Amino acid sequence: MSAHGTPVPMTASRSGPLTGEAHVPGDKSISHRSLILGAMAVGETTVTGLLEGQDVLDTAKAMQAFGAQVEKAGDTWHIHGVGVGGLAEPSQVIDCGNSGTGVRLIMGAMATSPIAATFTGDASLNKRPMARVTDPLALFGARSYGRSGGRLPLTIIGAADPLPVRYATPVPSAQVKSAVLLAGLNAPGETVVIEREATRDHSERMLAGFGATVTTEDTDEGHVITLQGRPELKPQSIVVPRDPSSAAFPVCAALIVEGSDVLVPNIGLNPTRAGLFFTLQDMGADLTFENMREEGGEPVADLRARFSPNLKGIEVPAERAASMIDEYPVLSVVAAFAEGKTHMPGVKELRVKESDRIDAMATGLRAAGIAVDEGEDWWTVHGEGFGRVKGGVTVKTHLDHRIAMSFLVMGLASNQPMRVDDGGPIATSFPVFEALMAELGARIERDAG
Numbered sequence: 001m002s003a004h005g006t007p008v009p010m011t012a013s014r015s016g017p018l019t020g021e022a023h024v025p026g027d028k029s030i031s032h033r034s035l036i037l038g039a040m041a042v043g044e045t046t047v048t049g050l051l052e053g054q055d056v057l058d059t060a061k062a063m064q065a066f067g068a069q070v071e072k073a074g075d076t077w078h079i080h081g082v083g084v085g086g087l088a089e090p091s092q093v094i095d096c097g098n099s100g101t102g103v104r105l106i107m108g109a110m111a112t113s114p115i116a117a118t119f120t121g122d123a124s125l126n127k128r129p130m131a132r133v134t135d136p137l138a139l140f141g142a143r144s145y146g147r148s149g150g151r152l153p154l155t156i157i158g159a160a161d162p163l164p165v166r167y168a169t170p171v172p173s174a175q176v177k178s179a180v181l182l183a184g185l186n187a188p189g190e191t192v193v194i195e196r197e198a199t200r201d202h203s204e205r206m207l208a209g210f211g212a213t214v215t216t217e218d219t220d221e222g223h224v225i226t227l228q229g230r231p232e233l234k235p236q237s238i239v240v241p242r243d244p245s246s247a248a249f250p251v252c253a254a255l256i257v258e259g260s261d262v263l264v265p266n267i268g269l270n271p272t273r274a275g276l277f278f279t280l281q282d283m284g285a286d287l288t289f290e291n292m293r294e295e296g297g298e299p300v301a302d303l304r305a306r307f308s309p310n311l312k313g314i315e316v317p318a319e320r321a322a323s324m325i326d327e328y329p330v331l332s333v334v335a336a337f338a339e340g341k342t343h344m345p346g347v348k349e350l351r352v353k354e355s356d357r358i359d360a361m362a363t364g365l366r367a368a369g370i371a372v373d374e375g376e377d378w379w380t381v382h383g384e385g386f387g388r389v390k391g392g393v394t395v396k397t398h399l400d401h402r403i404a405m406s407f408l409v410m411g412l413a414s415n416q417p418m419r420v421d422d423g424g425p426i427a428t429s430f431p432v433f434e435a436l437m438a439e440l441g442a443r444i445e446r447d448a449g
């Protein structure tokens with residue numbers, strides 16, 4: 001839906017070669033964290049390259065409600081932070097829109113301050129599980145009152161006298177890990193998070209950048225992250241790298257549209273995020289990393305993707321899942337254009353994203369003539385091979401930006417157009433998607449009406 005709630009039906013049709021450069025926007029995960037940690041530092045943090053998607057704009061508004069000043073001047077965002085422990089009690093309900101990252105990280109950040117806040121979101125976010133965050137926050141002493149099943153709307157009463165926490169995350173989730181670490185900022189002593197599988201590490205990196213003491217260690221227990229509580233966070237000057245999860249769409253489109261050759265410059269290849277690109281290479285994609293370099297302590301490269309008519313289905317390693325969790329929907333589209341089966345195990349988390357992503361993709365792919373098998377934590381796409389994907393259906397996007405963009409990418413190479421019932425949510429993470437894809441030569445149009 002658009003910000004005003006009206007669905008935006010869109011259609012993608014078979015396109016000529018996609019060519020040129022795709023300058024995708026800033027990383028969503030890093031953008032949320034810049035605003036939240038900027039608000040908890042003492043003094044002015046500046047951020048350039050911030051993703052101005054609705055998810056991140058909702059986080060900016062939320063941090064203002066907690067007392068930080070957040071303003072944009074020219075291309076730079078300025079955040080005047082209130083310090084760890086300095087967050088004010090908001091006078092209004094905090095509406096995080098469609099964003100799991102926004103709501104879960106902010107709940108963590110406020111849970112160890114003696115304030116109360118009520119959180120809500122859109123129809124998608126209000127269905128998503130929040131107990132995974134409120135359970136560990138209770139160990140700090142925070143109380144929460146929400147709808148049954150730990151759903152939003154939900155009120156958190158922060159701990160007045162927080163305890164430090166040692167917590168082993170029961171699900172592979174950077175949002176849960178980050179909520180605990182952010183809560184640990186205002187707890188005395190050491191807060192420890194133990195992950196069985198390492199998830200994206202932007203919070204750890206950024207906390208260290210802001211001057212907190214964070215150490216990580218791989219032990220028999222798992223990946224152990226230790227944060228020293230009550231640091232004074234020092235304001236930073238942040239340049240947000242471009243989002244690999246957004247880069248996935250023009251990259252995958254180029255691989256399946258005949259004759260394409262697309263360059264996607266300056267993409268962060270942090271190993272906790274880059275799993276899709278290695279998977280595509282394993283499938284035989286003509287995808288190369290050019291101009292490999294380090295920027296702001298992160299590996300960065302220009303991605304070059306060319307039409308790849310001989311893709312093969314593969315077994316995607318389960319241990320890679322966390323590093324490409326948001327990319328499975330568009331990977332399943334590429335798998336439809338590959339020869340043979342692509343099996344994707346270890347992906348239960350896909351069922352609790354903006355939609356049940358296995359169900360949403362399987363339903364649309366099957367309608368478009370692709371066989372899909374699924375279980376609770378796995379799915380298999382039976383590829384038809386290039387030139388044999390029928391398409392020709394309208395699919396439901398369930399308020400999920402990645403479902404919308406994935407089926408639109410599919411329509412660029414299938415024999416008949418693909419229509420999505422609502423492309424409005426694309427603006428949550430990739431507001432320039434339509435213009436960027438059009439510039440490459442993609443035929444994506446909003447339905448007249």
Ligand SMILES: O=C(O)C1=C[C@@H](OP(=O)(O)O)[C@@H](O)[C@H](O)C1
Pocket residue numbers: 028029030100101172173174175176178200325326349
């Ligand atoms: O921490 C983050 O910025 C994110 C973590 C992931 O969610 P989970 O932590 O729920 O896996 C991912 O799906 C989301 O888009 C962004």
Ligand SMILES: C=C(OP(=O)(O)O)C(=O)O
Pocket residue numbers: 098099100101102326353354402429
């Ligand atoms: C899962 C996603 O986001 P979030 O959890 O922040 O809503 C996503 O962007 O794919």
